[in-house]
Amino acid sequence: MSGGVEWAVHCCVALTEVGRPVPAATLARLHDVSMSYLAKQMQALARAGLVRSVQGKSGGYVLTRAADLISVLDIVIAIEGPEPQFVCTEIRQRGPLAASPEECLRACAIHRTMLAAEQAWRESLRGVTVADLAATVDRESSPEVLPAIRAWLIAPSD
Amino acid sequence: MSGGVEWAVHCCVALTEVGRPVPAATLARLHDVSMSYLAKQMQALARAGLVRSVQGKSGGYVLTRAADLISVLDIVIAIEGPEPQFVCTEIRQRGPLAASPEECLRACAIHRTMLAAEQAWRESLRGVTVADLAATVDRESSPEVLPAIRAWLIAPSD
DNA sequence: CAAACTCGGATGAATGTTGTCCGAGTTTAA
DNA sequence: TTAAACTCGGACAACATTCATCCGAGTTTG
Numbered sequence: 478m479s480g481g482v483e484w485a486v487h488c489c490v491a492l493t494e495v496g497r498p499v500p501a502a503t504l505a506r507l508h509d510v511s512m513s514y515l516a517k518q519m520q521a522l523a524r525a526g527l528v529r530s531v532q533g534k535s536g537g538y539v540l541t542r543a544a545d546l547i548s549v550l551d552i553v554i555a556i557e558g559p560e561p562q563f564v565c566t567e568i569r570q571r572g573p574l575a576a577s578p579e580e581c582l583r584a585c586a587i588h589r590t591m592l593a594a595e596q597a598w599r600e601s602l603r604g605v606t607v608a609d610l611a612a613t614v615d616r617e618s619s620p621e622v623l624p625a626i627r628a629w630l631i632a633p634s635d
Numbered sequence: 636m637s638g639g640v641e642w643a644v645h646c647c648v649a650l651t652e653v654g655r656p657v658p659a660a661t662l663a664r665l666h667d668v669s670m671s672y673l674a675k676q677m678q679a680l681a682r683a684g685l686v687r688s689v690q691g692k693s694g695g696y697v698l699t700r701a702a703d704l705i706s707v708l709d710i711v712i713a714i715e716g717p718e719p720q721f722v723c724t725e726i727r728q729r730g731p732l733a734a735s736p737e738e739c740l741r742a743c744a745i746h747r748t749m750l751a752a753e754q755a756w757r758e759s760l761r762g763v764t765v766a767d768l769a770a771t772v773d774r775e776s777s778p779e780v781l782p783a784i785r786a787w788l789i790a791p792s793d
Numbered sequence: 794c795a796a797a798c799t800c801g802g803a804t805g806a807a808t809g810t811t812g813t814c815c816g817a818g819t820t821t822a823a
Numbered sequence: 824t825t826a827a828a829c830t831c832g833g834a835c836a837a838c839a840t841t842c843a844t845c846c847g848a849g850t851t852t853g
Contacts, residue, residue, distance in 0.1 A: 478720040479810070486745050487726060500830070509729040513813050520832065533820030536830045549748055562636040568645060571667040573793040574784060576776070586771040587644050590707055594759035601752035613744040618734065626732055635731040637841070658799070671844050678801065691851030694799045 481518040482556045484510060486610070488519065489552060492528070493544045493611045494627035498537030503633050507626070518556060525555030545608035550599055552607075563591040639676040640714045642668060644768070646677065647710060650686070651702045651769045652785035656695030661791050665784070676714060683713030703766035708757055710765075721749040 488504050501519050505512035519538050522528045527547060528538045540547065565588040569576045584592065615623050629635075646662050659677050663670035677696055680686045685705055686696045698705065723746040727734045742750065773781050787793075 480722065480724065481811085482721070483724060483726065483745065490745075498830095502830090507730050507732065508726045510726065511812060514811065516831075517812085517833095523831090530831060531820095532818060532830050532832095534822090534829050535820075538831090549745075563640070564638065566638065566641060568641065568666045568668060572665050573791075574665065574780075574787055576780075580776055583775070586768045586775070587641065587648075587707075590760070590763045590768070594707075594756045597759045598752045598756035601755045602748070605748045610744045610748070617741070617744070618738055622732075622734075629732055633731075639842085656799095660799090669843060672842065674800075675802095675843085681800090688800060689851095690799050690801095690849060692798050692853090693851075696800095 478553075479557055481514070481521075482553055484508065484515055485518045485522060485552050485556050486549060486607075488515070488538075489522070489527070489540065489544075489547060489607045490610050490614065491626060491630060492538065492540050493607055494623055495630045496539070497631065498531040498535065498539050499630050500537040503537070503630060506633060506635055507629065522552070522555050525551070527551060527555055540607075543608070544611060545606045547607045548603045549605045549607070549610070550602035553602060561592070561595055563588075563595065565591075637715055639672070639679075640711055642666065642673055643676045643680060643710050643714050644707060644765075646673070646696075647680075647685070647698065647702075647705060647765045648768050648772065649784060649788065650696065650698050651765055652781055653788045654697070655789065656689040656693065656697050657788050658695040661695070661788060664791060664793055665787065680710070680713050683709070685709060685713055698765075701766070702769060703764045705765045706761045707763045707765070707768070708760035711760060719750070719753050721746075721753065723749075 487508060491504060491507065492499060501516040502512050504519070505515045508515075519528065519530075523530045523538070526541060529541045530536070530538055565584065567581065567585075569585055570578065570581055611623070645666060649662065649665065650657060659674040660670050662677070663673045666673075677686065677688075681688045681696070684699060687699045688694070688696055723742065725739065725743075727743055728736065728739055769781070
């Protein structure tokens, strides 16, 4: 899986704390990662409609909807793409004992097994929202952590 | 996900039908795929202990245990490796507001979310065995399909 | 004992991911 | 009005992983 997913999720959680546009450069410095490459991930989020990009002097990225309406699955799909990880090449239709196309109308047993597993994975990710993540972080760390992040994003001092 | 997983699972289902060693070249011709590359996948299955390689004139690959004791997850792990798809780089410990190492003893909320989803995926694959796949194929296709494969693997005519 | 057939690891091309850059557009302030 | 500064956006290389191939080591068989 693309490593940019981790960055994107962290950025969405951070954006939860502030209602103002935050530049990609600021998010990059917060996490100490490559600014140019994180911009690429944010563009993907914008294309997927999860964040809205604002140009100009005080521009940046803002969430387009409430954090409890954005699931982790939404972010993963935005970065990785909607196509499934397992692709069936229908090798049962090849070779000397190839199955007839009529018998291949339904997906084969192997394909269905992979699809079911991927569906379980997807459902698990769909059940967790960005709001859930922010709440968990707030619960498990010092109460002043999130406000500190919020203040830093508005006025970065580094 | 590596495309070789599909080939490996198909090969395991095919090996279910015959108790004799089957050369990689025969399996490759059955599915009309690259002989050299399928050999690589079979080597991975052998390293994982799912199949046993027999050398010499009438050698090949045989399953090491009953088909109902080999799960699809076993095959996926043998090909793809045991490491999880999502890797956490702990970016919460980097940047100007880095979390202290003491507070990072437990995995972060994002990491745990990804781990849980991957666990669901793994459990789904663990619940399906090669014997299940063979039974399903036998049920959903003509009854003479599997015997035909068995006969062809013993004496390939192509 | 030799010949033929098997697997096994080492070697190269193709594809996708990671990382970087500069131009188009917008807001702001003068 | 105008110009400057700051933002995003897509186009451009470097790296890693996957895909594909080849030939040598070892074993069985006649």
